[in-house]
Amino acid sequence: MFAREMAAPGTEGSYRSSCGSCGRSLDGIDAAFVCSYACTFCAACTRSYDWRCPNCGGELARRPRRSPGPHVDMTSAPRPSTRSGAIAIRRASLDDLEDAAQLFDLYRQFYGQRPDRRRARRFLRERLVTGESIIFLAHDRGRAVGLAQLYPSLSSIRLGREWILNDLFVKPEARGRGVGSDLLARCERWTVETGAVGAWLDTAVDNPAQRLYAARGWKLDREFLRFDWDRSRPPHGGGRSLRRARRPVRRRRTAARTTGGARA
DSSP: OOOSSOOOTTOTTOSOSBOTTTOOBOOTTOOEEEOTTOOEEEHHHHHHTTTBOTTTOOBOEEOOOOOOOOOOOOTTSOOOOOHHHHEEEEEOOGGGHHHHHHHHHHHHHHTTOOOOHHHHHHHHHHHHHHTOOEEEEEEETTEEEEEEEEEEEEETTTTEEEEEEEEEEEOGGGTTSSHHHHHHHHHHHHHHHTTOSEEEEEOOTTOTTHHHHHHTTOEEOOSOOOOOOOTTSOSOOHHHHHHHHTSOOOEEEEEOOEETTEEO
16 A cells, blocks of 8 residues: 655655656656655656545645755664555455455445345355356455455456456445556556466446546546446337447446456
């Protein structure tokens, strides 16, 4: 996760040395931009986010330049939490069913469904037992705070396996700390590890997480419209279906453009 606090000015090591999105070095004269929680980005990523932090939604402002000063050894001093040390992402098994069901139930409530932990648990158990989905959980100091679920699919055009990132959820109290980005990165690596040609997801047109997807290289599909068919709808509902189809396209797709397990 990004460091949540900035150390006192003039203390060596209090500033991040690389962009929290693309990893570009910010040492030397490169300009850096920060939010109130010290999430730090390079100028290019800041422009792509329209000067808004993709984690907390706050304004990104230019970080003050520091004048050269005496080096202070911080090896023995406490360091703020970092995104690599606080959050652990791992694949879920049946042993994680309760944690996964709780997050999955909250995710469904977020999309207007009634709370039903029992059905959520039964659904996920079936997926895990049959191998019909891959679930990753994000843990913060032993507590499950985020979930991502992938469903396998096939592409006739690209003649290969695809993954559908169907569910991505982070508990409200854990948002703004890069948990979603870590889960997304793990799904990208899984796409590469399984030899798939790519992955795609649907998201609401007003979902602010679109900035995160774009920053990680997920491309908006502007060529195809999506039509949904639901057996609960009355037949011959052409007018309603057409209105749905005219809504802004929500599909996003990314290909596995990686080598050796690392993003290109």
